[in-house]
Amino acid sequence: MLRQFIIAISMLTILASSCTKTTKSSNNENSDKSTETTLVSHPAFSADSAYFFIQKQVDFGPRVPNTPQHTACADYLEQQLKNFGAEVMVQKADVRAFDGTMLKAKNIIGSYNPEAETRILLFAHWDTRPWADHDSNPENYKKPVLGANDGGSGVGVLLEMARIFNIQKPTVGVDIIFFDAEDYGAPNDMVTQETSDSWCLGSQYWSANKHKAGYRAKYGILLDMVGAKGAKFYREQISDMYAKYLVDKVWQKAAELGFSNYFINQTGGAITDDHLYVNQIGGIPSIDIIQQEKNSDTGFGFYWHTVNDTMENIDKSTLNAVGTTVLSIVYNEIP
Ligand code: AHN
Numbered sequence: 001m002l003r004q005f006i007i008a009i010s011m012l013t014i015l016a017s018s019c020t021k022t023t024k025s026s027n028n029e030n031s032d033k034s035t036e037t038t039l040v041s042h043p044a045f046s047a048d049s050a051y052f053f054i055q056k057q058v059d060f061g062p063r064v065p066n067t068p069q070h071t072a073c074a075d076y077l078e079q080q081l082k083n084f085g086a087e088v089m090v091q092k093a094d095v096r097a098f099d100g101t102m103l104k105a106k107n108i109i110g111s112y113n114p115e116a117e118t119r120i121l122l123f124a125h126w127d128t129r130p131w132a133d134h135d136s137n138p139e140n141y142k143k144p145v146l147g148a149n150d151g152g153s154g155v156g157v158l159l160e161m162a163r164i165f166n167i168q169k170p171t172v173g174v175d176i177i178f179f180d181a182e183d184y185g186a187p188n189d190m191v192t193q194e195t196s197d198s199w200c201l202g203s204q205y206w207s208a209n210k211h212k213a214g215y216r217a218k219y220g221i222l223l224d225m226v227g228a229k230g231a232k233f234y235r236e237q238i239s240d241m242y243a244k245y246l247v248d249k250v251w252q253k254a255a256e257l258g259f260s261n262y263f264i265n266q267t268g269g270a271i272t273d274d275h276l277y278v279n280q281i282g283g284i285p286s287i288d289i290i291q292q293e294k295n296s297d298t299g300f301g302f303y304w305h306t307v308n309d310t311m312e313n314i315d316k317s318t319l320n321a322v323g324t325t326v327l328s329i330v331y332n333e334i335p
């Protein structure tokens with residue numbers, strides 16, 4: 001009897017110690033990147049699907065405000081959000097560009113759990129730049145940017161997240177906003193006092209005129225240029241100023257998921273982007289996940305504001321890193 005008891009105890013000890021070993025090795029940094037640290041399980045982010053949604057936008061051609069391609073893409077985005085079960089609102093805004101042009105802008109908004117108190121805001125711009133004014137060939141300066149990455153990628157990732165929210169509702173409220181007229185900013189060589197706020201016209205409008213009176217969100221996450229091969233996402237300075245805890249949380253989550261080769265825990269530049277106005281005017285603490293390139297003249301990817309911002313630069317591994325990280329953040333949020 002005692003002998004059996006001793007054998008049983010030693011078996012348990014062996015089992016216990018082997019369990020400890022397993023746990024330790026899965027905590028090892030060099031272990032399998034697919035190690036799931038998410039507490040709440042949710043459908044996997046499909047980079048194939050996100051890629052497809054980018055291709056669909058690019059197929060319209062450049063999405064420059066006041067063009068038929070822009071209108072057609074707006075209809076597509078609105079319909080997609082509806083297909084994915086969101087409550088959809090299109091906010092129309094007539095905004096004045098730096099050169100006096102009146103832009104017929106549309107902010108396209110899709111909400112999940114519209115009645116929930118605790119809300120997360122996810123956003124990207126959907127318009128593309130009218131001028132490839134950073135192209136290496138001056139003959140291209142007046143040509144429009146196709147915007148596979150600059151415009152298309154953030155929206156593509158968010159459409160894929162919408163597809164997933166429709167399959168499994170998050171516990172918190174989520175609002176997805178596709179902002180318009182982000183990229184109509186004054187060219188570098190004509191920046192004056194008057195033109196300093198010439199970017200992000202759609203988000204400036206929304207921040208001052210929310211789609212619902214008294215709208216509030218716990219925080220916001222902007223996705224801008226999140227699809228290029230080998231992209232590096234540094235901690236953006238305006239994000240750190242307004243919502244350092246959120247930058248910490250997102251970069252930490254990315255590291256846990258094995259994506260620290262994309263999410264670099266180092267400071268990058270301060271970038272005038274939609275999140276600036278959502279913070280400053282809208283009062284919602286928001287961060288920007290944006291590709292920065294330390295070895296480029298512009299600070300952005302080599303394709304940025306050139307005619308080369310095409311599908312060839314889009315990489316599914318990058319889309320997966322961003323989509324998986326942000327999904328995990330949303331599903332682990334407590335109402
Ligand atoms: C400026 O160039 C001032 N801001 C960059 C924001 C941007 C443009 N994101 C995409 N296109």
Ligand code: ZN
Pocket residue numbers: 129150183305
């Ligand atoms: Zn741009």
